[in-house]
Amino acid sequence: MMKQILFAGVIGLFLTLIGTPLLIKLLARKGYGQYIRDDGPREHASKRGTPTMGGIAFILATVAAYFLSKVITGYTPTYSGLLVLGLMVGMGMVGFLDDYIKIVKRRSLGLRAKAKMAGQLIVGIAFAVLSLQFADSRGQTPASTKLSFITDFGWTIGPVLFVVWALFMILAMSNGVNLTDGLDGLATGASVLVFGAYTFIGVWQFQESCANGETLTNPGACYEVRDPLDLAVVASALMGACLGFLWWNTSPAKIFMGDTGSLALGGVLAGLAICSRTELLLAILGGLFVLITMSVVIQVGSFRLTGKRVFRMAPLQHHFELKGWSEVLVVVRFWIIQGICVIVGLGLFYAGWAADK
Numbered sequence: 001m002m003k004q005i006l007f008a009g010v011i012g013l014f015l016t017l018i019g020t021p022l023l024i025k026l027l028a029r030k031g032y033g034q035y036i037r038d039d040g041p042r043e044h045a046s047k048r049g050t051p052t053m054g055g056i057a058f059i060l061a062t063v064a065a066y067f068l069s070k071v072i073t074g075y076t077p078t079y080s081g082l083l084v085l086g087l088m089v090g091m092g093m094v095g096f097l098d099d100y101i102k103i104v105k106r107r108s109l110g111l112r113a114k115a116k117m118a119g120q121l122i123v124g125i126a127f128a129v130l131s132l133q134f135a136d137s138r139g140q141t142p143a144s145t146k147l148s149f150i151t152d153f154g155w156t157i158g159p160v161l162f163v164v165w166a167l168f169m170i171l172a173m174s175n176g177v178n179l180t181d182g183l184d185g186l187a188t189g190a191s192v193l194v195f196g197a198y199t200f201i202g203v204w205q206f207q208e209s210c211a212n213g214e215t216l217t218n219p220g221a222c223y224e225v226r227d228p229l230d231l232a233v234v235a236s237a238l239m240g241a242c243l244g245f246l247w248w249n250t251s252p253a254k255i256f257m258g259d260t261g262s263l264a265l266g267g268v269l270a271g272l273a274i275c276s277r278t279e280l281l282l283a284i285l286g287g288l289f290v291l292i293t294m295s296v297v298i299q300v301g302s303f304r305l306t307g308k309r310v311f312r313m314a315p316l317q318h319h320f321e322l323k324g325w326s327e328v329l330v331v332v333r334f335w336i337i338q339g340i341c342v343i344v345g346l347g348l349f350y351a352g353w354a355a356d357k
Helices: 003-030 042-047 055-073 079-103 113-130 158-180 186-207 210-215 228-249 258-275 287-306 316-322 327-355
Strands: 146-148 152-156
Touching: 003 055, 003 186, 003 228, 055 079, 055 228, 055 258, 079 113, 079 158, 079 228, 079 258, 113 158, 113 258, 158 186, 158 258, 158 287, 186 228, 186 258, 186 327, 228 258, 287 316, 287 327, 316 327
Parallel strands: none
Antiparallel strands: 146 152
């Protein structure tokens, strides 16, 4: 069964390594280049015209890797895996429309704010509602109406509040990845680390699933997750696909992921957290995205309240660029921060399991 994870990761990596340069040529031929802010660091001016919408590459590679791993190993897809992939594709389509209008139609703002929000709401609500369906023989649905950290805890919030909570998570993570996607390879590399964490979490939850009964090493701390192994397959496919894309997206980037990629990655991160019952843990595992989002909130709030800016420029990565850090230095140090967040998050995940012995 574990072969699915290996196949998904390797296939995802292979497809983006060979597929991304083909996409670069196609986008360059059509002149679909990136718009660069005039008020940003001057070094970014050279990036104007770099092909964007690169998220197409790892979205397609992830979906293909998932289904090919099923064909090769003979296992069937699960509702949890399909729903998380559907969320990724749906959010990616909203981002694609935004990129397409921005670049092809030469309208710098892309989709109107209301249209973009409407698209994200439709995709998010569809995921949230469907994730409460499809109970298995044990009554487990892909998502739960309880809040979760390492596992479900507390009271049931009900389906309506759950949909609101799921939408908040999806929109928050999509916005976080979108804000982080400002330097070559930054969001892609950070996402690889989080997907690696979710591959581990899925495998661990599968081994310690309450459905395994007598084989549990710690019966007092089993996991009530519907399809943990398949979530690990999805995470592995994403990790491999993003690694292959990073080969072309790292400095100097030959292609950018665009909103197509950032909205898709944010959505799928939220989906993995919801279906693996690690909703609040995602704030730690994806700590870099949270940190960068908060820098924008602080900057905007400070300026509106006091008329003064806390940072030279927001999001946070551009503040350090304007302080004189090179782009590569910022990216590598932020990857280190993200790595620390993943280590802390996985440590808490394991500690929660060990504490219940």
